[in-house]
Amino acid sequence: MPTLKQIAKDLNISVSTVSRILNGKGKKSRISNATAETVLKYAEEVGYAPNLIAKGLQATQTFTLGLMVPNIANPFFAIMAKNIERWASREHYSIILVDSGEDVEKEKIQVKTMMGRKVDGLIVAPVGDAYQHFNKIRKQKIPLVFVDRYFSDSGIPYMTSENYKGAFNATSELIRNGHRRISLISGSPLNELVQERTKGYLDALKQANIEVAEELIVGTAFSVQNGFESTKCVLQLKKPPTAILAMNNLIGFGVLKAVKELGLTIPDAVSLIIFDDNPYLSLLNPTISTVRQNSEKIGELAVKAILTEIKKDFNITSMKIPTELIIRESVRYISS
Amino acid sequence: MPTLKQIAKDLNISVSTVSRILNGKGKKSRISNATAETVLKYAEEVGYAPNLIAKGLQATQTFTLGLMVPNIANPFFAIMAKNIERWASREHYSIILVDSGEDVEKEKIQVKTMMGRKVDGLIVAPVGDAYQHFNKIRKQKIPLVFVDRYFSDSGIPYMTSENYKGAFNATSELIRNGHRRISLISGSPLNELVQERTKGYLDALKQANIEVAEELIVGTAFSVQNGFESTKCVLQLKKPPTAILAMNNLIGFGVLKAVKELGLTIPDAVSLIIFDDNPYLSLLNPTISTVRQNSEKIGELAVKAILTEIKKDFNITSMKIPTELIIRESVRYISS
DNA sequence: TATGTTTGCGCAAACGTTTGTGCAAAATTA
DNA sequence: TAATTTTGCACAAACGTTTGCGCAAACATA
Known part of the structure; x- marks a missing residue:
């Protein structure tokens, strides 16, 4: 409510002087201590706060x-x-x-x-x-x-994040544990982030001489629903994957939900790593391995x-x- | 970058006219269709966007x-x-x-x-x-x-939320299941919200003629840490509670963490209801009962x-x- | 006393809008 | 043709700041 103008008027001095004092430029502009103090005190009293909109303009x-x-x-x-x-x-x-x-x-x-x-x-x-x-x-x-x-x-x-490396390492971890049919449940492929994570996944497979199974690379959105539906699809394949890599936390949640609904258990029926950690994941039974992003x-x-x-x-x-x-x-x- | 002023200058008309046209007040101010169209077209062309700061002032x-x-x-x-x-x-x-x-x-x-x-x-x-x-x-x-x-x-x-009712109902549910030593792990008692939830808890006990055990009402903050530490304290009492009501989701997470760390299981060792739901809670084993807030x-x-x-x-x-x-x-x- | 320097502060413009008012030109009417 | 109305637009103030510049008074110097 109180403006520079109002303060100036009340104190019978000019707006510019008030402005300078309140901005700590009193000394520099050789404003007398007396005036400065009066203004400072009065501004405090009426609770002056600068109008940041005016300032911004x-x-x-x-x-x-x-x-x-x-x-x-x-x-x-x-x-x-x-x-x-x-x-x-x-x-x-x-x-x-x-x-x-x-x-x-x-x-x-x-x-x-x-x-x-x-x-x-x-x-x-x-x-x-x-x-x-x-x-x-x-x-x-x-x-x-x-x-x-x-x-x-x-x-x-x-x-x-180091998306390529993260996905590569996660996939490698699955491979190290003997998995060869690894499903990647992905988000919208429109973004480079997705492409990078996919590339990490693919390169890890390649390095292990595992042929890519197109039907195992699924999903089109960063959403619980996508994770849920894609998981159901992929787990009902004739040759289902033995492991899943979920490309983000929402997809990961969808995977967990689907697995539970199908009455399957992790990691017996299928192994899982989720990209992006969540506190609850270390509370689940079993606890879920993740790629933690900072x-x-x-x-x-x-x-x-x-x-x-x-x-x-x-x-x-x-x-x-x-x-x-x-x-x-x-x-x-x-x-x- | 382009302002009303700039547009006006480029088109050789006044700022006010441009303003009126761009605000759809052309008709009202009897601006000719010709000028209006010129301005509209030009504004579009240079990608005019009003300065909301100036507007705000x-x-x-x-x-x-x-x-x-x-x-x-x-x-x-x-x-x-x-x-x-x-x-x-x-x-x-x-x-x-x-x-x-x-x-x-x-x-x-x-x-x-x-x-x-x-x-x-x-x-x-x-x-x-x-x-x-x-x-x-x-x-x-x-x-x-x-x-x-x-x-x-x-x-x-x-x-x-209906804090009183929520806490009352949750506590009553515990009582209905035979619990008489119910611990309330609370947040900072400074706020009425906490007081209301506490009152709901107390009234439920009272209605069931259960004496209040002061040592079971613990906690001072809406934090995981508080939930964690308070749970450990309360579960190591000589006469520990058979059930816990966690006053919010963070506290609830702390409870779960503590129970897990103590090697106990829910609901065998202790029953639990958490105020505030979370998707992961229906994924845990066992799934956790909650008071869902909207x-x-x-x-x-x-x-x-x-x-x-x-x-x-x-x-x-x-x-x-x-x-x-x-x-x-x-x-x-x-x-x- | 005349000149120069310092001290203390006010004026006014500018930032980009909106809007009430006014004024000339064009169109209408008498 | 003259008077009146309508049309089309410009001027200027205001919103609350900041800041370059300038001016007057007080003080110091010669």
């Missing part, structure tokens, strides 16, 4: 960061968001959150909104297979970084990169953050 | 809603946030997200920031035991609603209430959303 800097994720209810993104907010707020930045709901159209619309809101930077886990709508952002020199999913040929920097770190690095680009006009360099193969009890050794 | 309305939660990584709040964003974005509102991290000081600071950002409304799950810092918000007539946690004597409206609904109602207060200057009325007791396999019948 004036400074063409809003201390605002956009964050767009496909699904904030997915713990992977929620944890990332938490860390992003944490590091941003330390530097007095606020987060504008958008949940694109895996919907490219909403993503496109909200990109425009973000531009309209003049965010100082944008962190996005893009959905779909197109990134053209992000070009405007870059054209306007707004710092932008992808997290988790990315398009390397877009030239837009990204922070993601989503905290991804979030932290993303903000820090954005903030340094804002301050120093540095270019962000993409990074792949190591994953960790957590071996629990969901993989059975089988002799070939 | 002018209109003293930012189409922005603040959302403060104690922990966005907690699925309860994440799901709520998802729904809040969904309903808000449909009405062209953006969400400014703050994760207070259960820290009152951060909450206080961020309340100020929200005011500075001139949010049109504020949705908060408050932490701590004080609400005085929210009074400024109300004084400035900014619509405010609490979610989940609340202070009824503050006069600030809230959307929460966090989607809470979020939805909160935004809708805020939005109608913004538009119609209606006062929000507090609501308690029903919970559902989901009976699974974690409660054993014992004969007294």
Whole structure:
């Protein structure tokens, strides 16, 4: 409610003087201690808080960061968001959150909104297979970084996991345990992230001289439902897989649900590794082996990169953050 | 990048005309179709997007809603946030997200920031035991609603679960199964939410003529660690409880972890009901009975209430959303 | 006393919008 | 043709900041 103008009026001095004092530029502008104190005291008294909207207009800097994720209810993104907010707020930045709901159209619309809101930077886990709508952002020199999913040929920097290695190691672990029919339940193949994980899976098979069985590579979405249905399909094949690699946590949950519903047990009927860890997975019986992603770190690095680009006009360099193969009890050794 | 001013200059007409046309007020202001079309076409061409900061300053309305939660990584709040964003974005509102991290000081600071950002409304799950810092918000007539946690004597409206009933029903279910030593593992007693759930627990005991055992009411925080440690304590009592009621999902997870680490099994060694459901709980062995809260609904109602207060200057009325007791396999019948 | 320097602060523009008001030109009417 | 109405648009203020510049008063120096 109280504005600079109001304070100035009440105290019978000019707006500029009040502004300078409240911004600690009193000395520099040779404002007398007497006036400074009066203003400071009065501002405190009426509880003055600067209008950040006006400030933003004036400074063409809003201390605002956009964050767009496909699904904030997915713990992977929620944890990332938490860390992003944490590091941003330390530097007095606020987060504008958008949940694109895996919907490219909403993503496109909200990109425009973000531009309209003049965010100082944008962190996005893009959905779909197109990134053209992000070009405007870059054209306007707004710092932008992808997290988790990315398009390397877009030239837009990204922070993601070592997807290839993670999938490769997980698959290798299954192979090491004697599995040769390993099903990959995948997300939408539109994104490079998926392609990389798939490649890791394929290369591990290749290295072990295992022929690829096309019917074992299934799935089209990062969703519980996809995991559920794909698992049912694949387990009812004439020659079902002896192991499954689930490409993310939602798919993994779907797998678990399907296996339970089919009355099967892990790892006797089928072995399982899930990409992306979850606390509950170490509570299950058996506990589930996973590829743990460091989503905290991804979030932290993303903000820090954005903030340094804002301050120093540095270019962000993409990074792949190591994953960790957590071996629990969901993989059975089988002799070939 | 392109502004009204720029467009006006390029087209050699005045800013006001451009503004009116782009806001669909061309007819009303008797702007000729010719000019209107030129402007519309040109605006499209250069990809004009209004500067919402400038708009916000002018209109003293930012189409922005603040959302403060104690922990966005907690699925309860994440799901709520998802729904809040969904309903808000449909009405062209953006969400400014703050994760207070259960820290009152951060909450206080961020309340100020929200005011500075001139949010049109504020949705908060408050932490701590004080609400005085929210009074400024109300004084400035900014619509405010609490979610989940609340202070009824503050006069600030809230959307929460039927906490009393939920706890009462859960406790009664345990009693119905023959339990008389039921431990309540609680969160910080500073909030009315906790008090209500505790009251539900106590009243259920009372109704069954069971004497309250003080040593069975433990815990001081909504955290995994608290659930974990409290469970260990309580299960090592000389006369341990035969059942546990965990006051939220994080505590519940801690309980499960502790029980597992102690090498005990549910429900043989101890029965369990958790306040707040989680998909994984129906995957565990045994599956865990819960009090399901409708966090989607809470979020939805909160935004809708805020939005109608913004538009119609209606006062929000507090609501308690029903919970559902989901009976699974974690409660054993014992004969007294 | 005249000149120069420092001190203390105000003026005004600018950021991008919206909107009430006013004014000229064109069209209509008498 | 003159008076009146309608059409089409521009001017300017306002929202709350920040900041370059300038001006007056006070003080110091010569």
